[in-house]
Amino acid sequence: MNSKQKNKLILASGSPRRKEMLTASGLEFLVIPANIDEIPKTNESGKDYVKRNAFEKALAVTKQVSPNDIILSADTIVVTKNDVILEKPLSEEHAENMLKMLSNESHLVYTGYTLMQNGTELISRVIETIVTFRKISADEIQAYIASKEPFDKAGGYGIQGKAMGFVTNVNGSYTNVIGLPLAEVLVDLTNFAGIKPFAIK
Template structure:
């Protein structure tokens, strides 16, 4: 069992981007990484998959803790217009195939997140964002892969990194594409956990 520090919130994620976004909101939290197998079930759609992953991550961390802090977990995937789930690439060839599939088309980014306390689910949501890529040349794809950036990112790209120039249009939450629909998460933390950002605290 892990003894958690006296914080209000636990972030069940190893993602540096989620950590950075939550930190920027002025909310104190402590990280406990969830160790679960992330693999779609047979005939499982993207919405169901990310919501299940988020729930399982939160529950896994709940089982490792001794305290009653709120636990926030999240999972993000990319879904092509052909309804194919794209997670993190396994190797260079896998990353290349993903980027070729995204080139010149619109895809869906899905982030599921859950808020748990005392091993019980308080709220879970799936937020979606439409992202359109311009047509990418083979040279651009190869050069981007050589940077190493695609390998820890769903869909093989990071919207806040070197791939930002690939994006023609976004419909929906920008931070959702980074891995956490921050605006909606902050509303739920306030409404369901009484945890507020520094921007909401009176002078």
């Protein structure tokens, strides 16, 4: 274990992108994906929804780890300007409809994350990023869907992948759009869990 890392870190997510970001930050961790029902409650805002999901994911993994372990969980969604929550598309038609909604518009990306130890919440936050898309043609949408990239990503796109050419502006955390607001998470891991990545002395 990293000499700076006193507590064991558990990533309660199967996201390869979150795993890559934490690994790039010099952290050592175990991956234990959390399985919860992710369904918005009636009149629940996007921010409240991702915050609740992150908390429930951390809680779901608590019984599988030691009391001293630190659990990091996260949930990311896309919300249109009309407050429509877009999670991972369930079909090609679903993905097409999502991308049409995002085309030539700005939307919000929310990631909620929780740090938990022994069933106790250390910190929970929701980070917001505003992303603007250029107009996407019907042919581009079909080609992107054919690449299969949309299907494991909130909002039906990956900003770090083939959809990067759709984006004209990012206002806020770029890594938040990928699935984890890394700068904020690293500071909170240091301050609330005593886990220091190599970049923080």
